[in-house]
Amino acid sequence: MADEGLRPIIVKRIKKGGGGHHGGAWKIAYADFVTAMMAFFLLMWLLGSTAKGDLNGIAEYFKTPLKVAMAGGSGSGDANTVIPGGGKDLTRQDGQLRKGENEVVNKRTIRAAQQELERAERTRLDELKKRIEKAMDSNPTLKQFKNQLLIDITSEGLRIQIVDEKNRPMFGLASAQLQPYTRDILREIGKTLNDVPNKISLSGHTDATPYSSGEKGYSNWELSADRANASRRELIAGGMDESKMLRVVGLSSAVLLDKEDPFNPINRRISIIVMNKKAEEMVEKDGGSVNVSTDEEVQENLAVPTKN
Numbered sequence: 169m170a171d172e173g174l175r176p177i178i179v180k181r182i183k184k185g186g187g188g189h190h191g192g193a194w195k196i197a198y199a200d201f202v203t204a205m206m207a208f209f210l211l212m213w214l215l216g217s218t219a220k221g222d223l224n225g226i227a228e229y230f231k232t233p234l235k236v237a238m239a240g241g242s243g244s245g246d247a248n249t250v251i252p253g254g255g256k257d258l259t260r261q262d263g264q265l266r267k268g269e270n271e272v273v274n275k276r277t278i279r280a281a282q283q284e285l286e287r288a289e290r291t292r293l294d295e296l297k298k299r300i301e302k303a304m305d306s307n308p309t310l311k312q313f314k315n316q317l318l319i320d321i322t323s324e325g326l327r328i329q330i331v332d333e334k335n336r337p338m339f340g341l342a343s344a345q346l347q348p349y350t351r352d353i354l355r356e357i358g359k360t361l362n363d364v365p366n367k368i369s370l371s372g373h374t375d376a377t378p379y380s381s382g383e384k385g386y387s388n389w390e391l392s393a394d395r396a397n398a399s400r401r402e403l404i405a406g407g408m409d410e411s412k413m414l415r416v417v418g419l420s421s422a423v424l425l426d427k428e429d430p431f432n433p434i435n436r437r438i439s440i441i442v443m444n445k446k447a448e449e450m451v452e453k454d455g456g457s458v459n460v461s462t463d464e465e466v467q468e469n470l471a472v473p474t475k476n
Contacts, residue, residue, distance in 0.1 A: 289444055292364050293326040296442065299360050300328065310356060313349055324447040325366060328357060330399075331425065332436040339436075342379075344394035351402050357440065358406025367414035367448050368403075369441040372396030376421040376430030393418025399438045414443065415451055 218226070297319050304310050304317060316336065318329040330353055332338055338350040346354075361368060372392035379387050396416050404410050426432040443451070 285445070289366075290321070293321060293366075293442060293444070296360060296364055297321070297326055299363065300357060303356055303360065304353075307356065309349070310353060313353060317353065322441070324369070324441050325444040326442040328440040328442070329425075330354070330438045330440075332433040334433050337433070337436070338438065339395055339398075342391065344391065344398045346398055346402060354399055354402035354438075355406030358403035358408035361403065361408045361412060361442065364442060366412075366442045366444065367451075368408070368412050369415040369443050369447070369451065370396050370400055370403075370413065370417075371415075371439045371441075372399070372418045373423060373425070373435060373437045373439065374421050375432065375435040376424070388420040389418055391418070392420050395438065399440075403440075414448065 215223070300317075300319060304314050313336070316331050316333055316338075318327075318331060320327055330338060330350065336349075338347055339345060340347070372395040374388040374392050374395075377388075379385065381387070383389075393416075396418050400413055400416055403413075421430060421435060424430055424435050425437060426434055429435075441447070
């Protein structure tokens, strides 16, 4: 009992905060509320100002963010889009490319395709050239006229020229009447032209010998055009599809094969051009033209015989 009177008395006092409604805890809650509201309004603004396709792109981005990141879609500084990193087309999943890179890639691809088409076309024309030469060699009747057949590749395509010789003209004197052997040559050529899809340009040429009436009446212009059309008819008779003919012109003596001697019989000729794609497009355009056998090109591709 004596020990109980000596037991110490412990008094616990609880300190209460004196802030009450004057404290700062509510400010933290209010800041969180304002932040949430700002985020909500930003989300609503984005949804309202973004097209449906862009929304799909955004959705795809968040579905596969790692794929976009690994594909090189940085774009963190791209200010042209709502969501940085998406490029101009947000529906793309391969990441954005640097501005102008698409155009460069497309141009290179187009150019490579064009070069491949040109190589394939050149191969077809080379094969056609060989077939025509082989056909002339294998035909005993036509083989003797081989010297009058000039075949070469020009900037317009495969050019086949049938030229006069002094004692072996293709046409009757000052007329569009074909000689029998000229008809055979044209029909043999006509058989082979359907082997390629290319269009045909045909031109008639004369020497510089004028008509007695000069240029006022029937002249070398009309004669060269009539001879070109007569040749066109024989090509079709030989089996050439008439829809392949794109151009028939008479050039008189404007484009000479032997410039030094305008009266050389070799200047009287029929020129058949199996046109490449570029030449076809030039003709089909309004006001387009084809450079038909310029003097410089003739000298480069042919060894022109001179008159004895």
